[in-house]
Amino acid sequence: xxxxxxxxxxxxxxxxxxxxxxxxxxxxxxxxxxxxxxxxxxxxxxxxxxxxxxxxxxxxxxxxxxxxxxxxxxxxxxxxxxxxxxxxxxxxxxxxxxxxxxxxxxxxxxxxxxxxxxxxxxxxxxxxxxxxxxxxxxxxxxxxxxxxxxxxxxxxxxxxxxxxxxxxxxxxxxxxxxxxxxxxxxxxxxxxxxxxxxxxxxxxxxxxxxxxxxxxxxxxxxxxxxxxxxxxxxxxxxxxxxxxxxxxxxxxxxxxxxxxxxxxxxxxxxxxxxxxxxxxxxxxxxxxxxx
Amino acid sequence: xxxxxxxxxxxxxxxxxxxxxxxxxxxxxxxxxxxxxxxxxxxxxxxxxxxxxxxxxxxxxxxxxxxxxxxxxxxxxxxxxxxxxxxxxxxxxxxxxxxxxxxxxxxxxxxxxxxxxxxxxxxxxxxxxxxxxxxxxxxxxxxxxxxxxxxxxxxxxxxxxxxxxxxxxxxxxxxxxxxxxxxxxxxxxxxxxxxxxxxxxxxxxxxxxxxxxxxxxxxxxxxxxxxxxxxxxxxxxxxxxxxxxxxxxxxxxxxxxxxxxxxxxxx
Numbered sequence: 001x002x003x004x005x006x007x008x009x010x011x012x013x014x015x016x017x018x019x020x021x022x023x024x025x026x027x028x029x030x031x032x033x034x035x036x037x038x039x040x041x042x043x044x045x046x047x048x049x050x051x052x053x054x055x056x057x058x059x060x061x062x063x064x065x066x067x068x069x070x071x072x073x074x075x076x077x078x079x080x081x082x083x084x085x086x087x088x089x090x091x092x093x094x095x096x097x098x099x100x101x102x103x104x105x106x107x108x109x110x111x112x113x114x115x116x117x118x119x120x121x122x123x124x125x126x127x128x129x130x131x132x133x134x135x136x137x138x139x140x141x142x143x144x145x146x147x148x149x150x151x152x153x154x155x156x157x158x159x160x161x162x163x164x165x166x167x168x169x170x171x172x173x174x175x176x177x178x179x180x181x182x183x184x185x186x187x188x189x190x191x192x193x194x195x196x197x198x199x200x201x202x203x204x205x206x207x208x209x210x211x212x213x214x215x216x217x218x219x220x221x222x223x224x225x226x227x228x229x230x231x232x233x234x235x236x237x238x239x240x241x242x243x244x245x246x247x248x249x250x251x252x253x254x255x256x257x258x259x260x261x262x263x264x265x266x267x268x269x270x271x272x273x274x275x276x277x278x279x280x281x282x283x284x285x286x287x288x289x290x291x
Numbered sequence: 292x293x294x295x296x297x298x299x300x301x302x303x304x305x306x307x308x309x310x311x312x313x314x315x316x317x318x319x320x321x322x323x324x325x326x327x328x329x330x331x332x333x334x335x336x337x338x339x340x341x342x343x344x345x346x347x348x349x350x351x352x353x354x355x356x357x358x359x360x361x362x363x364x365x366x367x368x369x370x371x372x373x374x375x376x377x378x379x380x381x382x383x384x385x386x387x388x389x390x391x392x393x394x395x396x397x398x399x400x401x402x403x404x405x406x407x408x409x410x411x412x413x414x415x416x417x418x419x420x421x422x423x424x425x426x427x428x429x430x431x432x433x434x435x436x437x438x439x440x441x442x443x444x445x446x447x448x449x450x451x452x453x454x455x456x457x458x459x460x461x462x463x464x465x466x467x468x469x470x471x472x473x474x475x476x477x478x479x480x481x482x483x484x485x486x487x488x489x490x491x492x493x494x495x496x497x498x499x500x501x502x503x504x505x506x507x508x509x510x511x512x513x514x515x516x517x518x519x520x521x522x523x524x525x526x527x528x529x530x531x532x533x534x535x536x537x538x539x540x541x542x543x544x545x546x547x548x549x550x551x552x553x554x555x556x557x558x
Contacts, residue, residue: 230463
């Protein structure tokens, strides 16, 4: 039987002596060859299709994070957060120019990847869903991925409450220790949802004679959060935006562990207010940090 | 010995006041916990996928002044259901629909459905007070004490009426909240009024929804105590739009027409 079910292809990541099994909803591995057809006068069709760049591969997956760190009421953090959260938070403020990758194993296929995008959505009283994309890179002559897709029979376990996964139930979006809301003269806004994203830019460093880059230089990161709420600040936004630190504290369903996303002095880049007939006025504001 | 719970062992109280004449009562919840299927795992974990709500519905006879109508506004209510020696409390219930109906040979009945955005269960969600009966004097309405004012009925016999008011709500949840930070009472309220008549000179209207054939009616409905003139409930609607007429006849009955009027109430 060649068919492989979803419960036979675990997804694990390894980084700095830590390993985590990801509670992934889906996973997609893609590879591409950068080929160019070579045409010539006097030849019909293409003489051949030849490489003009390195082969690339990427892996993307959606998952619900298992939380391991602690965030207390004074925004102090202790313990290690989950690998991807730690990786994203550390890398965006990193002073080091060379980025190291994460080992990713998906159903027997493995590769080393750089986190290129990381996003998550928080909706009322629901599990947090994160989406990530890793660009897999080779090294010198090694291709980006190795191994073959194989089925793994894991242990059967009893069904249980997802107590340690990130859930919006006890989460908060804080600024300066208080819930972050837009306030008008006599009303406090209700933050209804938060969509967060973080994108990294790298520069691959190639050597002549080698197909794959031997190193990656980290350049910058751009972080955005789109917040939906029910009030609109009629005075509009200042041209230079508004600088405040934001902390998105996501806690587990049992409230014991957490992860934190800290946006350093984001500027308010966009606000919008909209309403449909029969509905309620909603406002969204977009804040952005650049590292 | 087989034990069971009968009607005399049950009681519904709303905001500390007992509801009399209850004919049926339903309440409950359906968990929003959803299974999370993940790659490479042979177990199922569950987590709430959306805020949890519950619902409660009741039907009662109109045996005193209309109890539920006051909750068609923006005010929520709490309550307690006693059954045998147990009790279930609920908080922040918002009426989502209200109905009133009567046919010849029946006592007028009221119905309500409410969504519970607070808590529901066997816990102490508020300090229980001993619920007092709503009224010591039961006033029963009767079909013979209902007055309906609508031009068509002078010579046409009304066999039944049915009034339904939908009171939609929109809960606004903080993304971290278990209960809504605010429950908005939407507008407008949809009103549906249905009559069933035995026609004499009633004239079926034209099906085309064109200006010269469109029918609007002012309707007033007064429900008095049985065989008396003291009003227990009255409704008055202006410019109700006639949206449906259904003529029915068979070999064993008198011809009847069911027609429906629609209206809206803006808050």
